[in-house]
Amino acid sequence: MRADKAEIARFLDLTFRYADPDSFVSLRAFDQLRDGEPPILIRTISMRRGLSHIAGAAVTAAENTANRVDPGVFCPPIATFKGWKATVENLANGLVLSVEMDKGDAKAARQRLEALLGVATVTVHSGGTWVDPETGEVHPKAHIHWRLSEPTGTPDDHADLREARRLAALLVGADDTAVPIPHPLRWPGSWHLKAAPRMARIAAANPDAEIHLQDALPALSDAVEAAGLASQSDGQRVHIPGKNPQADVAIVSSAVAAIPNAERDWRKWNRIGMAIWRATGGSSDGLTIFQEWSEKLKLSETDTCAARWSVYPTCPPTKIGVGTLFFEATAAGWHRPTPFTETKPLRPAAEIERAISGIVRKIASDPNDRLFWWGCRRLHEIAERGEVERDAAMEIARAVGRQTLMPPRARELAINSAFGGVSHHG
Secondary structure, three states: OOOOHHHHHHHHHHHOOOOOOOOEEEEEEEEOOOOOOOOOEEEEEEHHHOHHHHHHHHHHHHHHHHOOOOOEEEOOEOEEEOOOOOOOOOEEEEEEEEEEEOOOOHHHHHHHHHHHHOOOOEEEEEEEEEEOOOOOOEEEEEEEEEEEEEEEOOHHHHHHHHHHHHHHHHHHOOOHHHOOOOOEOOOOOOEEOOOOOEEOEEEEEOOOOOEOHHHHHHHHHHHHHHOOOOOOOOOOOOOOOOOOOOOOHHHHHHHHHHOOOOOOOHHHHHHHHHHHHHHOOOOHHHHHHHHHHHOOOOOOHHHOHHHHHHHHHHOOOOOOOHHHHHHHHHHOOOOOOOOOOOOOOOOOHHHHHHHHHHHHHHHHHOOOHHHHHHHHHHHHHHHHOOOOOHHHHHHHHHHHHOOOOOOHHHHHHHHHHHHOOOOOOO
16 A cells, blocks of 8 residues: 655645754654554654655655555554654654544534634545434544644643643634644644545645644634533643733724624623724724624613723723634634734834844755744734734845855745745846
């Protein structure tokens, strides 16, 4: 049985794009019938060998696994490590927020999470199926991955990513065994052999889609609390308050308008009011949104919106916010127009300059194609925030690109891909 190298190479680019070149990929396979047994295959490869070399090694490993007398499961962790041990303690980079849907409606789960996080980077149909016991409907088992805009690289960052994975799984009823970052997951292009042979395939891919962990974590936390699931803790954290509670007024207004408000429910009315207050920073625009949403209710004189609004600063909410509004609106059929495009204040010029200098220094310290790609994406984000002109950011990318070993055409392709434009530079 032959593996699909193109599919594996595509998956590697989608998920391992920003991995630290000094880290290692752990290609692994396991017995498909006996859980808890040691791996039947382990091969550790340095990221410095390049994604193309790793894809070739993965194809060989996947084929060897499928063609054994007792076929196994080729499922390397989607993470990198400091050496051959694929453990939490040896973790180098967490690369993706992953959700494993082995039971339930994977499509509905993905849509629910995409309303909070934005479109997934890649969805893999692993080859298995789940049958709804009530309806008899057959659903493909799926692994859904959101690439991080910057890999985790410290124990605290790893813990944040693990928590985000736990909250995402909790929110949609996914398999919680996939919460740990080193958890092995089947790669597309390899074979599923528990029943009739099926190849795991990429069902959907969005190469430019990625998430900022510092934004995703509070959004998921707010949604879990809004769904009444926060008490289902695994002994870790229950809620992560948002680091930047203010969101763009237009998107807050759009979400709130979709939230039903037909019944007289003071607790819900007050809770939504607090979420609007936090999402808009207690602004007059936020009060207007609250008032418009409340028009359907006949409130007593003491419970007017303005009166309640004035109380919130005395005991400001910290456990609900814009994620709460997104969750409630999504449940009512709302779709977020432009995920994670909230307006943020410009940083001081000195801070912007330090950020750009840091990107340049990081690429110059190890001029390889993966770091250059990463740097182009970071420069594009700075330009998108309006902190530097787009053309100027592209010229900075070109200047630092000349320090790498990449061919000119490859450098320009990376820049154009990051900035989403067509260049006439050579």
